C-alpha cells in the first residue's frame with residue numbers, strides 16, 4: 303500500500319486532521335486537509351473538531367496549534383523541524399527590553415517560542431503585522447524576532463518600533479542581484495515578495511504579502527508572469543491554482559527545516575501517535591492570550 307493511502311486510513315481511524323504550511327513539499331500538501339499560511343493554520347487549528355492534529359510545518363506552528371487546543375493531541379512528525387529565526391529570540395532578552403522600555407507594548411511575530419509569546423501583549427503574522435501594530439495604544443513597540451518584518455511595518459506606522467535583531471536565513475538569501483537577474487530574463491513579470499525579505503528587496507517589489515496573500519494577489523492580478531520572492535515550494539499551489547500563469551523562483555530560496563516533514567514520518571506519527579507536542583499548562587495559558595488577541599484582529603492582506 304502507498305504511504306499516502308495508509309495515512310488516509312489512519313487519519314480516519316484516529317479522527318485526525320492534517321494541517322500543512324504552504325512551504326511543505328508537494329507530497330505533503332496533497333495529503334493535507336488544509337494548506338495555508340501561519341494565520342490560516344492557527345485559525346484552522348482553533349476551529350477543528352478532530353481529536354488529533356498532525357502538524358506539517360515547523361515547531362512554532364505546531365506549538366501554536368497545541369496552545370489553541372490544549373486538550374487535543376498535536377503531533378509534530380519531526381521535532382527537528384525548527385524555525386531558525388524563532389530560535390534567535392529568548393524570553394530573558396525580551397524581559398530585559400521590557401524593563402528598559404516600560405511604556406512599550408510587545409508584538410511577537412508567531413515565529414517565536416511559546417516562552418517568548420508568553421512575554422508579549424499580542425502576536426502577529428506576516429498577514430496582519432501592520433494591522434496589529436496600528437491597533438495598539440502605545441506609540442512605542444518592541445517587535446520580536448524579525449528585524450526585516452519590523453522594518454517593513456515601520457514603513458506603514460507612525461509608532462516607533464524597537465526591533466529584535468533576528469532574521470530568516472531563507473529570506474535573507476533572496477537578494478537584489480538575484481531578483482535583477484530574474485527580471486532581466488523575464489521583463490514582463492511582476493515581483494512579489496514576503497515581508498521577511500531585506501529592505502532593499504522590499505523596495506524593488508511590486509507587492510509584499512504573506513504566503514496566503516501571495517496566492518490571493520496572483521489570483522486577482524491581470525499579469526501572467528510572476529517572480530516569487532519567498533520559499534520555492536510556494537509555486538506548487540500557485541501553479542496548480544493558476545494553470546495559465548508562469549512563476550519564477552529565486553535560486554537557493556529553500557527552508558531546509560520545512561522539508562524535514564516527509565510522508566514516512568507523517569505515517570509513523572499517525573501509527574505511533576508520537577512525537578506529541580507537550581507544553582506546561584501555565585505557559586500555554588500565558589501564550590494563548592496574545593495568540594487569541596491576534597486572531598481576533600484577523601487577516602490584514
Ligand code: 13P
Pocket residue numbers: 324338339340341413427428429470496498511512513514
Ligand atoms: P506566512 O505566515 O506568510 O506563511 O509565513 C510563515 C513563514 O515562516 C515565512 O517564512
Ligand code: SF4
Pocket residue numbers: 360385386387388413470471472473498533557558560
Ligand atoms: Fe523560519 Fe524562514 Fe523557514 Fe519561515 S522560511 S519557517 S521564517 S526559517
